[in-house]
Amino acid sequence: MIDLKVSKRLGEFSLSSELHDAGFLCLTGRNGAGKSTLLNIIAGLLAPDEGYVKINSHDVTNVPIEKRDMVLITPDSCIPHLEVSKHLEWGAKIRGLPVDPRFVQRVRDDLQIKFDGKVKKLSLGMRERVALATALISKPSAILIDEGFANIDDPDNFISAYRNLSSSTDVIFTSQRSEDKKFAEHHYVMVDGVARKEF
Secondary structure, three states: OEEEEHHHHHHOOEEEEEEOOOOOOEEEEOOOOOOOHHHHHEEEEEEEEOEEEEOEEEOOOOOOOOOOOOEEOOOOOOOOEEEEEHHHHHHHHHHHOOOOOOHHHHHHOOOOOOOOEEEHHHOOHHHHHHHHHHHHHOOEEEEEOOOOOOOOHHHHHHHHHHHHOOOOOOEEEEEEHHHHHHHHOOEEEEEEEHHHHHE
């Protein structure tokens, strides 16, 4: 459950938003509407001027980013020098979690990660697949995806598969494509720093 009510002013831009939901959430809006700012506040990269952020009833508003039990994914979220197989297990290992080879293989199969080699040699879309898969395998309480599906080939099938794989984890993903709301359990529209719940 992601539960927040925050406000933040950055220059001329002002954000004031609430979100109270669990599951697979979609946040849509135009570029500059405040989607990234909101995710950065949830992740702990930005401190709100006022308000709170709670994950599963635990107040993380003032908790350091590395202790929030969540992962933020952007199109640049990867470790270029790692081999794909090592990258997929990296997140779980730094969290001190055992790696289940069967789950790793299921993630690879369902997300169509049929390639290996160093991540830096992959296309942007393939790197995004690896980063998103790594987040799933690390099993955090929440995964925040900031335009992380933007360069995926066949995004409809990929997002559907990702939702199925993340059934025990809360996910918020942002998109400029309003049609991506069809994949979500809950949809919020961000306009001028305000997130309005649509369903």
